[in-house]
Amino acid sequence: xxxxxxxxxxxxxxxxLSLPQLQYQELLQVEGHPSNTSRQAxxxxxxxxxxxxxVEWQYQALRQGFYTVMDRQVRVGVHSGVGLQCRVTDQxxxxxxxxxxxx
Numbered sequence: 001x002x003x004x005x006x007x008x009x010x011x012x013x014x015x016x017l018s019l020p021q022l023q024y025q026e027l028l029q030v031e032g033h034p035s036n037t038s039r040q041a042x043x044x045x046x047x048x049x050x051x052x053x054x055v056e057w058q059y060q061a062l063r064q065g066f067y068t069v070m071d072r073q074v075r076v077g078v079h080s081g082v083g084l085q086c087r088v089t090d091q092x093x094x095x096x097x098x099x100x101x102x103x
Contacts, residue, residue: 002047009050013043 003010017039019027028037033045 002051006050009046013046016042016046 002013016024016027019039024039025035028035028042033042037045
């Protein structure tokens with residue numbers, strides 16, 4: 001998934017998997033990771049950081065903007081993408097399933 005969003009980061013993390021042990025230990029030390037961190041754990045943590053934590057502020061800004069613009073009456077009862085779609089398109093919740101079955 002990271003490769004779809006940031007090919008350079010994906011390539012860099014793939015390179016970590018093949019670093020000589022001494023260089024890998026130095027990398028862990030420089031970045032403040034425990035020396036017993038496995039390579040896979042390092043990559044997993046980096047991917048989590050890049051795809052979740054680093055973009056959290058963007059998600060929160062988008063969410064705040066969405067709730068600022070959406071009328072409270074429209075938001076009532078919207079607990080999922082399907083609920084939102086039904087409110088925005090003014091369809092009954094079952095309508096999209098019925099339409100899908102007819103195709």
